[in-house]
Amino acid sequence: MKKVLFIDRDGTILVEPQPSQQVDSLEKFQFVPGSITGLARIARELDYELVLVSNQDGLGTDSFPEPTFWPAHNLMYDILRGEGVEFAREHIDRSFPHENLPTRKPDIGMLAEYLDPANGYDLPNSFVIGDRLTDVELAQNLGCQSILIREEADERAALTTTSWEAIYQFLRLPARKAVVQRDTNETKIRIELNLDGQGRPQMHTGLGFFDHMLDQLSKHSGVDMNITVQGDLHIDEHHTIxxxxxxxxEAFAQAVGDKRGLSRYGFVLPMDDVLAQAAIDFSGRPWLVWDAEFKRERIGDMPTEMFYHFFKSFSDAARCNLNIKCEGQNEHHKIEAIFKAVAKAIKMALVRDANKMEIPSTKGVL
Structure with a gap:
């Protein structure tokens, strides 16, 4: 299916003159800084169809005669075309705001063809790029995402920025998220994961110490994790953990995707009163090496025998190679250091390089 970038013109590609808000002469013609380079890289490197969508108030009327519009508009196209930027279509609404026509952004009257499933457009993975809140609203009406070019953030936008470099990076390295719902006769589990988050944990497993360890995993990896578990704790902790x-x-495997640009390896040696080491490789080959002993039967409400079992099950489902070693005396500190070390290793392994979007393996596949 085809992904689309619905791109506004004034304030997005061209500087919008004030107070007229009309590029009606070549004297007012100026590109937004970075827009040419950003669009050229997007056109050259990414798989999006580019579509221009613009409101031009009163175009063709005495307030905005067409002969004053086209020279600058055509010059914009000529310059962009010289950099390899081709727009598949353009949609320009000429109405005034007070007319409330269905073709005017944020309404979608001009864009009906993109809503037809027969035309094969992937709207959920498409974006509107613009500098106004009406562009965000247009994206909502289309059922796609939005990138807002302005200083003030809007929570509805997938990205708010004033930098075309940031837009390119965002599109080049799409958000890595996953939602997993796993229901059995023993547990009901829902996990929401954002690998490119801020390390915000929300844990509700019914086991306080387990929640505490998962908090460490989220916080120190920078991965947002929302985990809700309803388990048969009246029987045992085993199934829940x-x-x-x-x-x-499973959520990690889904969110990591095809691993292009991935750093792949990570390791860390954090210190407390213990020494913990962790290394991880999202290689597609599950394997756990575990060198850690615990003398206590439980820490908090969590059986120590489940520590190994947790990481073994995680490694199998995430299809990653995980090597863990820990030495020390304090049992609580040991397992907390292990979770933190694994988290730091994950954080390092998940780093992507937008300028090297290759599979990190001579095999060409992971």
């Missing part, structure tokens, strides 16, 4: 690890591993 094991199934959470499986679901979390």
């Amino acid at each position: 094991e199934d959470t690890a499986i679901a979390l591993g």
